[in-house]
Amino acid sequence: MRIGAGVIAAMVLVAIAAPWLGTVDPSLFDAGSRDLLPGKSGQITTLEGETLQHTFLMGSDSYGRDIYSRVIYGTRVSLVVGIATALLALAVGIVCGLSAGYLRWLDGILMRFMDGIMAIPAILVAIALVALWRGSIVTVVAAIAIPEIPRVTRLVRSLVLTIREEPYVEAAIALGTPTWKILFGHILPNCVAPLLVQGTFTCAFAILVEAVLSFLGVGLPPDIPTWGNIMAEGRAQFVSFPHNVFFPGIFLAVTVLAVNMLGDGLRDTLDPKMAKRI
């Protein structure tokens, strides 16, 4: 868990400090510096028309853009998409799950609707939604979050169904506590541990799906550097210039692995039964 948290912290720092990490504007290109191998020096032209000497740490792509800068800036997109998706899915899922679990008349309708969403493959839903709304970060986040909502809803509902039978909830009813206070004051705080874990897994999944969508060309527009976009553009030349795909791929794999490790670690520390077994 410590390793996972450390890697994520490092990624966040990288994302925040992207402009000061020896990068150039990721959209800059130079026809003279196309397909450079990692570590080679070359030129790059700024928007003002100046020509800079630049070392291409991870090489350049077929437009002459700096892969290093694009990967570093891509971190921002991936993290924002991952975290925003997790938050959105959790927020909506928590409200739906609490309602379905506690208000029995709503349960049937809400859960059948969720089952309906779950019946469609997540990626397909995402592709359809992005196609419908045009690509932007908000669209991509919504497109990935919507298929995730039923999962969170189911989890929350199942937790609510067990916690609502606890005597302390019944005592709260007898104390005249209003329903919304019981839901948010008694039931939700006791669901936090599994939700944190679910949140990290949703985050990892979202980062991966964003890359997949971008790779398929239905995610963010190509001018925004994301790991998926970089890999998609590098795919054609993979055989001769594998670095175009290799570096963003490494970042993607390491980040997803770190988030998953954090999630596993959280589950083990927060679940006393697991902790005892270890």
Place this chain on the structure above:
Amino acid sequence: MNVLEVKELSIALPPGADRPHAVSKVSFTVGRGEIVCLVGESGSGKSVIAQSVMGLLAKTLPVASGSIRLNGDELVGMSESGLRERRATRMSMIFQEPMTALNPVMTCGDQIDEVLKFHSGHSREERRKRTLNIVREVALPEPGRIVASYPHQLSGGQRQRIMIAMALVLEPALLIADEPTTALDVTTQAQTLRLIAELQAKHGTGVLFITHDFGVVAEIAHRVAVLRLGELVELGTRDEVLKHPRHEYTKMLIRSVPTLKPHGRPVNQDTPVVLETRRLSKIYGARGWFGRGREVRAAEDVTLEVRRGQTLGIVGESGSGKSTVARCIVRLVDPSSGGIRIGGTEIATMGATALRPLRRKVQIVFQDPYRSLNPRRTVGEAIIEGPLNYGVTRAAALERATKLMELVRMDSAALSRYPHQFSGGQRQRICIARALAMEPELLVADEAVSALDVSVQAQVLQLLEEIRTRLDLAMLFITHDLRVAAQVCDQVAVMSGGRVVEYGPAEEIFQRPKHAYTRALFDAAPGRDFAFGTT
């Protein structure tokens, strides 16, 4: 010759525990054909001793020193295969909860057969014959049907008999019974105890019987060992220990055992009626879409009355509907039919909004002190929650909470701590304070002392009694324990199968029970004729 000899046994607790040893320097013996009871409150180390004999101790609890000899063979340090060879053949164990101790996906017959298969060289025919024999011996009806049944198809008492059958099928020299009747109803408990005693006498088995219940001890023990915090404080014959205990702790425990004699304090019959139920019924599982579904009549035609300053006890076995009645009265479940009047107002059919102002008049204390408090809220927050709901200011609510802590004899510093920092008895006091913070007219105690150790139980009962007199409360006391009922109740309603079978003044019912079921219940109370003494 002794079947089991435990000498100077010490078992270490992991570092950071409240004491260095789970069990320290405990010595006792179990002879052939003898029943030795290990008695103690929770945390006294009695189950740890049982597990150490069976070689089932967790790795975090190593035997630090001492010896355990079974038929003369040293068990401490014995290899796993040596222990396995002895389990079931020479020593076996039965547990508290027969449902979890049996494999739910195997028939009972197969589970007994498995024991025979692993430990004896008998043929399939021979094993089948022995299985049927032992099932017959534990007095189960229709052995043929029972061996083909899965555990969930049997009742709790029948499952415990299957466990006993499994434990005794190879005629071990030692039987360890770890609270074998605690989860059972009192009538089933009486039958199970009788069965254990019979089989043990017939086969000459030595029995190490672990229990917290002095009634059970009086019923079954030849000799008694009293444990306290891992130390053996007293060892002697049943009559020595239960009638003339020498150690202060034993005396205190025996003093705490409630007697079956009703308290007999005068009851004022002229106070106003606080609670009245009229033909109250609760039916679960109404009809489905296609015809009628299965109906469970949890409570039927229950008519009761509690006056201010009085305690009405509802007594019955599990499934008798006593908790359902309580939950209907607190309106945690909606009654199917009938009336509930609180202080003259009909609340049985009242909607949630109209009910809200009346909720504070009825408060409930539950059985399980570990689940009755939200683990993520401080004690103070729990106590002031109710008053805050009814518009009391935070400062005033906190002041009331401080006073209540005094009333339930706890330190007001406890208000800022979390529930897990308290023992079961303390938590139950907190729950009582939480209920009292609402200044209720009726306090419902749903098995409120059943999960507590006997000494703590005595304190909490005393506290409830004190509060009832001081605040002039009406109390509805639900319990399966006749001894407890005798101590607190002015009126008693005996429930069976969802119906009230007998209802009247406690003294009347305890001394001249009329209904056959009430009489059966009293006859089954363990140790009912035993005269406990502390001199």
